[in-house]
Amino acid sequence: MPVDQALSQLLSSARSHAAQPVDDLPLEQALGHVLAAPVIAAHDVPPWDNSAMDGYALNSSDAEQARRQGLQVSQRITAGMAPTPLQPGTCARIFTGAPLPAGADCVEMQENIELTDNGLARLIQAVQPGQNVRPQGQDVRSGSTLLPAGLRLRPQDLGVIASVGLARVAVRRPLRVAVVSTGDELVEPGAALLPGQIYNSNRFTLIGALQRLGQQIIDGGILPDDKAQTSARLRALAEQADLIISSGGVSVGEADCLGQVLREQGEVALWKLAIKPGKPFTLGRFADTPLLGLPGNPAATLVTFLLLVRPYLLTRLGCNQVDAVSYQLPAEFDWPRSGSRDEYLRAGLRDGRVVLSGNQSSGVLSSASQGSGLVLITAGSTVAAGESVPFLPFSGLLD
Numbered sequence: 001m002p003v004d005q006a007l008s009q010l011l012s013s014a015r016s017h018a019a020q021p022v023d024d025l026p027l028e029q030a031l032g033h034v035l036a037a038p039v040i041a042a043h044d045v046p047p048w049d050n051s052a053m054d055g056y057a058l059n060s061s062d063a064e065q066a067r068r069q070g071l072q073v074s075q076r077i078t079a080g081m082a083p084t085p086l087q088p089g090t091c092a093r094i095f096t097g098a099p100l101p102a103g104a105d106c107v108e109m110q111e112n113i114e115l116t117d118n119g120l121a122r123l124i125q126a127v128q129p130g131q132n133v134r135p136q137g138q139d140v141r142s143g144s145t146l147l148p149a150g151l152r153l154r155p156q157d158l159g160v161i162a163s164v165g166l167a168r169v170a171v172r173r174p175l176r177v178a179v180v181s182t183g184d185e186l187v188e189p190g191a192a193l194l195p196g197q198i199y200n201s202n203r204f205t206l207i208g209a210l211q212r213l214g215q216q217i218i219d220g221g222i223l224p225d226d227k228a229q230t231s232a233r234l235r236a237l238a239e240q241a242d243l244i245i246s247s248g249g250v251s252v253g254e255a256d257c258l259g260q261v262l263r264e265q266g267e268v269a270l271w272k273l274a275i276k277p278g279k280p281f282t283l284g285r286f287a288d289t290p291l292l293g294l295p296g297n298p299a300a301t302l303v304t305f306l307l308l309v310r311p312y313l314l315t316r317l318g319c320n321q322v323d324a325v326s327y328q329l330p331a332e333f334d335w336p337r338s339g340s341r342d343e344y345l346r347a348g349l350r351d352g353r354v355v356l357s358g359n360q361s362s363g364v365l366s367s368a369s370q371g372s373g374l375v376l377i378t379a380g381s382t383v384a385a386g387e388s389v390p391f392l393p394f395s396g397l398l399d
C-alpha cells in the first residue's frame with residue numbers, strides 16, 4: 001500500500017477515537033501539550049498606550065514651542081506608575097513601557113532632546129503624532145482568538161497566554177503508551193551478551209521519541225518469541241494503555257509471533273506498506289486497544305515512528321498540524337536505482353546540500369545518529385547530484 005494511502009487510513013483510525021479528556025494545567029506544565037479549546041483574550045495587550053523609548057512625552061501640537069524654547073517637564077513616569085493627565089504646554093519625562101499620560105500623543109527619545117539651563121526640554125527635530133507610542137491593543141485585542149484549539153504549545157505560545165493574564169490552560173491529556181520490544185535475541189544494555197544475543201536498542205529510540213512528544217509511557221519490557229506469553233502480556237498492557245507500540249515480530253518469519261497473535265486473536269487493519277525501511281509496519285488492535293507494530297530493524301523502527309506513529313499520536317490528541325516539515329534542497333549524491341517503495345535515507349546537510357550519512361541498511365542505526373534528518377526518494381524515481389530532494393530534519397520530526 002502506498003504510504004499516503006496508509007497514512008490517511010492511519011489518521012482516520014486515530015480520529016475515530018473519542019477525544020482525550022481535558023486537563024486544566026498551570027502554564028508552567030503546559031509546554032508541548034495540545035490546546036483543547038481556543039484561547040480568547042480577555043484583555044488588550046498592551047492594556048494602555050505606552051512609551052517605546054526612554055525620553056519625553058508631549059502633545060505634537062506643542063512641538064513648535066518645544067523646538068523654539070523647550071517645554072517644562074511637569075511629571076516623571078516610570079514603568080509601573082499611573083500617570084496624571086499632561087498639563088497643556090508641558091512634557092513628561094517618560095521611560096520605556098511607562099503609560100503615556102492623557103493629553104500626550106508622542107514620545108521623543110532622550111538622545112534627541114536638549115535640556116536647557118533652566119530645565120526645559122527642547123526638541124532637536126520634528127516629531128509626528130504617534131511617534132514612539134505603542135498603542136493599546138497593538139499586540140492583542142480583547143475578545144480576539146489568540147490561539148486555536150489543536151495547537152501544540154511552544155514557549156512563545158505560553159508567553160502569549162500569560163500576556164493576557166491566564167494562569168491555566170485547557171489541554172488534551174497525553175496518551176498512555178505501552179512500549180514493547182519483541183525477540184528472544186534481545187537483552188537490555190548493562191547485561192553481558194551471550195552467543196546469539198543483541199542489545200535492545202529500539203526500546204530507547206521509542207521511549208525517547210515518546211518523551212519528546214510528552215506522552216505517558218508504560219514500559220512493557222521485552223516479549224519472548226512465544227505466542228502464549230505474547231498474548232498474555234499484550235492483554236495486560238491493553239488494559240492500562242491507550243495505545244501499544246511494539247517493535248519487531250511483524251514480518252513473515254515463523255518466530256514473528258506478534259503479527260501472528262494479532263491476526264489470530266486481535267485484528268490487523270493495515271500491513272505491508274511501500275516504505276523503506278519499514279515495510280511490515282502494522283496497524284492492529286488487541287483486546288480493544290490499538291497497536292502500532294513497528295518493524296524490528298532499528299532504522300525501520302525509527303523511520304516508521306517518525307513518519308507514521310508521530311502523526312497518528314498527534315491526531316489522537318486533536319493536534320491541527322501533524323505533517324512532517326520538509327525542505328526542497330539540492331542533493332549532493334546520486335541515487336541511480338529506483339525502487340518500488342518510498343525510501344527514506346538517513347542524511348545530513350553540508351553547505352546547504354543534502355549528503356547521505358552512511359550505511360543505509362535498515363539494520364544500521366548509527367547513520368541516523370550521524371545525520372540530521374531524512375531524505376525522501378519517491379518510489380519509481382532516481383536522483384542525480386544537483387537535483388532538489390525533500391529533506392526532513394529530525395528537529396521537525398522529533399518535536
Ligand SMILES: Nc1nc2c(c(=O)[nH]1)N[C@H]1C(S)=C(S)[C@@H](COP(=O)(O)OP(=O)(O)OC[C@H]3O[C@@H](n4cnc5c(N)ncnc54)[C@H](O)[C@@H]3O)O[C@H]1N2
Pocket residue numbers: 181182183185186198199200201202203247248249250251252253256277278279280294295296297298300362363
Ligand atoms: N522473507 C522475508 N523476510 C523479511 C521480510 C520480508 O518481506 N520477507 N521483510 C524484511 C523487512 S523489510 C524487515 S523491516 C524485517 C522486519 O521484521 P520484524 O518486524 O519481524 O522484526 P524482527 O524479525 O523481529 O527483527 C528484525 C531485525 O531487527 C532486530 N531487532 C528487533 N528488535 C530489536 C530491538 N528492540 N533492538 C535492536 N534490534 C532489534 C532483530 O534482531 C532483527 O535483526 O523483516 C525482514 N525480513
Ligand code: MOO
Pocket residue numbers: 275276277278279280295297299300362363
Ligand atoms: O522495511 Mo525493512 O526495514 O526494508 O528492512
